[in-house]
Amino acid sequence: MIKQLSITDKRKWLKPSILAGLVVIIALLPVIQGSPYILHILILTFIYIIAAVSLRTITISGQFPLAHGAFMGIGAYIAGMASKWLGWPPWLTMPLGGLVAMGIGMLIGYPFARLRALYYAMGSLFFGIGVTYIIYAGGIWTGGYAGLIGIQSMFGSSKVAYYYFFLGLTVVCLLALYRFEFSRIGINLKAIAQSHLVASSVGINEGWYRILVVGVGCFFAGLAGAGYAHYNTVLSPASFGFMATLWLVMYVLLGGIESFAGPIIGTTILVLLPEFARDLKVYSPYLSAFLLLIVVFLMPQGLVSLPKMVMLWYSERKKGKKVAHVSGN
Amino acid sequence: MFLETKGLTKQFGGLTAVNQFDMNVNKGEIVGLIGPNGAGKTTFFNLITGVLRPTKGKVMFDGQDITGKKPHQVAELGIGRTFQLNPLFANFTVLQNVSASFYLHPRSSLLDIYFNTKTYRRNEAYILEQSLEILKLAGLDKVKDELAKNLPHGYQKMLGIARALAVKPKLLLLDEPIAGMNPDEIKFTMAGIRKTQKQGTTIVVVEHNMRIMDLCDRVVVINFGHKIAEGLPKEVTENKEVIQAYLGSEHAA
Numbered sequence: 001m002i003k004q005l006s007i008t009d010k011r012k013w014l015k016p017s018i019l020a021g022l023v024v025i026i027a028l029l030p031v032i033q034g035s036p037y038i039l040h041i042l043i044l045t046f047i048y049i050i051a052a053v054s055l056r057t058i059t060i061s062g063q064f065p066l067a068h069g070a071f072m073g074i075g076a077y078i079a080g081m082a083s084k085w086l087g088w089p090p091w092l093t094m095p096l097g098g099l100v101a102m103g104i105g106m107l108i109g110y111p112f113a114r115l116r117a118l119y120y121a122m123g124s125l126f127f128g129i130g131v132t133y134i135i136y137a138g139g140i141w142t143g144g145y146a147g148l149i150g151i152q153s154m155f156g157s158s159k160v161a162y163y164y165f166f167l168g169l170t171v172v173c174l175l176a177l178y179r180f181e182f183s184r185i186g187i188n189l190k191a192i193a194q195s196h197l198v199a200s201s202v203g204i205n206e207g208w209y210r211i212l213v214v215g216v217g218c219f220f221a222g223l224a225g226a227g228y229a230h231y232n233t234v235l236s237p238a239s240f241g242f243m244a245t246l247w248l249v250m251y252v253l254l255g256g257i258e259s260f261a262g263p264i265i266g267t268t269i270l271v272l273l274p275e276f277a278r279d280l281k282v283y284s285p286y287l288s289a290f291l292l293l294i295v296v297f298l299m300p301q302g303l304v305s306l307p308k309m310v311m312l313w314y315s316e317r318k319k320g321k322k323v324a325h326v327s328g329n
Numbered sequence: 330m331f332l333e334t335k336g337l338t339k340q341f342g343g344l345t346a347v348n349q350f351d352m353n354v355n356k357g358e359i360v361g362l363i364g365p366n367g368a369g370k371t372t373f374f375n376l377i378t379g380v381l382r383p384t385k386g387k388v389m390f391d392g393q394d395i396t397g398k399k400p401h402q403v404a405e406l407g408i409g410r411t412f413q414l415n416p417l418f419a420n421f422t423v424l425q426n427v428s429a430s431f432y433l434h435p436r437s438s439l440l441d442i443y444f445n446t447k448t449y450r451r452n453e454a455y456i457l458e459q460s461l462e463i464l465k466l467a468g469l470d471k472v473k474d475e476l477a478k479n480l481p482h483g484y485q486k487m488l489g490i491a492r493a494l495a496v497k498p499k500l501l502l503l504d505e506p507i508a509g510m511n512p513d514e515i516k517f518t519m520a521g522i523r524k525t526q527k528q529g530t531t532i533v534v535v536e537h538n539m540r541i542m543d544l545c546d547r548v549v550v551i552n553f554g555h556k557i558a559e560g561l562p563k564e565v566t567e568n569k570e571v572i573q574a575y576l577g578s579e580h581a582a
Contacts (some may be wrong), residue, residue, distance in 0.1 A: 125482050151439055179445075184442045185439065187425070190412070190421075194418045194419055194421070195416040195417065195419075197380065197400075198416050198417065198430075200399070200404070201493070202409075202432050202495060202496050203496060205403060205433050212439075292334045321511075
């Protein structure tokens with residue numbers, strides 16, 4: 001009995017200690033390996049983690065939007081344009097980008113809140129594609145096909161400063177979204193996802209909650225996009241087209257849509273993996289798609305469920321051996 | 330008059346599911362709404378609770394016109410309900426099902442929830458306590474940590490009622506509460522419904538199972554969307570038209 005207790009105690013400490021170790025490594029990384037290229041890739045990873053986690057937050061309400069890349073684009077272009085044409089500083093344009101994305105998301109969410117499941121996905125898909133064309137049509141204001149150039153950079157060419165800024169931003173955003181999901185707000189959203197009939201029969205305003213979660217998700221997507229604008233200082237409409245949305249969906253599905261950590265892991269793997277196998281980079285869409293297929297078939301709950309599956313397999317094998325041993329006697 | 334419908338009508342294309350239906354429910358009574366399959370009973374509930382919008386007619390509740398209000402607004406006014414097919418929060422535990430249903434009383438503001446204020450924590454503690462009490466009343470306290478989808482049918486039905494009680498309803502609409510239950514469960518459920526009424530809740534119950542008659546102060550019989558009889562349970566069971574609706578015209582003679 002006491003022995004068992006100690007085992008569970010160890011397990012309890014395992015997760016926080018791994019997390020703490022990871023945080024230390026991530027925080028010290030620029031000191032250990034200061035190559036600007038690696039820092040650049042990691043900064044992009046941070047930005048996409050914010051976007052992917054905010055996409056998953058919307059899905060807990062049972063909606064699956066297919067326009068998240070476009071909302072990143074709205075945030076990026078609003079921040080970029082405010083910076084270029086109005087000369088606003090980044091600490092003002094970034095929240096602005098998020099808020100505009102949130103406002104547009106909620107406005108679009110209002111008529112879409114009546115649509116469910118597949119129809120919602122389709123409606124948002126067309127909206128997302130439309131955004132790209134609006135950017136194309138923006139002429140000199142958005143830079144059109146040529147892209148928007150001349151956005152103020154935040155820290156000049158110092159990748160280390162950017163690294164720490166985006167690390168901090170990511171931590172703050174993740175904490176904010178974590179609290180959102182694991183409070184009664186998240187419970188209400190999950191209730192709506194499971195049965196909107198029951199949820200509204202106990203007084204939950206289904207429509208308002210759907211719009212709220214879309215607003216919150218789009219705010220963080222817009223914020224991530226705005227951060228990207230000030231980091232990259234150049235924007236191209238193609239970065240926020242349907243492919244961008246699709247990549248975000250891939251990050252979420254690969255990592256695991258049912259877990260908060262899922263999109264974090266999915267994004268990290270899918271952004272970093274092509275960098276470690278540079279020769280294969282041309283094939284990265286195919287390889288990613290292949291990886292996604294394998295994950296969807298073998299572990300529908302995503303890569304997050306891998307440790308649990310391995311542990312289950314291991315304990316089952318152990319049990320099997322024991323049984324074989326007993327029967328052998 | 331606590332609940333009153335006047336000329337309530339619902340048409341689905343060419344089909345009239347509920348036709349010029351007038352019904353009165355007094356405060357504190359249990360009214361049975363019975364009728365054969367497809368008579369329009371569930372549609373009637375859906376019209377009251379705002380899931381469906383009536384084609385014609387009016388719904389009055391507690392002196393207020395609630396025609397065309399949305400489901401969550403109807404719940405706010407104090408009408409709780411269960412569903413015939415009994416959808417639940419399938420992936421929540423039994424306890425979570427009830428505590429998630431405590432949305433209105435007490436209700437925390439979004440900011441209170443998000444910033445985990447004292448008000449929110451006090452509300453949540455109160456909700457937990459109340460949920461456990463309701464589960465005890467419903468006989469579900471032993472399975473409170475099971476997932477709702479893993480419960481046997483009778484327990485799921487009880488959970489449906491327990492969930493509706495979390496709204497603290499003044500009027501409770503029960504859609505086939507004892508359908509598919511075994512005799513023991515029926516006895517237990519009927520006692521629970523009686524207890525709820527004694528605590529001051531008005532109840533309308535839709536049922537196929539005639540045993541529900543023992544519980545009702547008054548019974549209304551509906552067939553093809555029309556009201557065909559109304560009265561004390563005893564009167565209604567002897568009514569010619571009712572027997573005809575249930576057993577066919579040969580038996581009515």
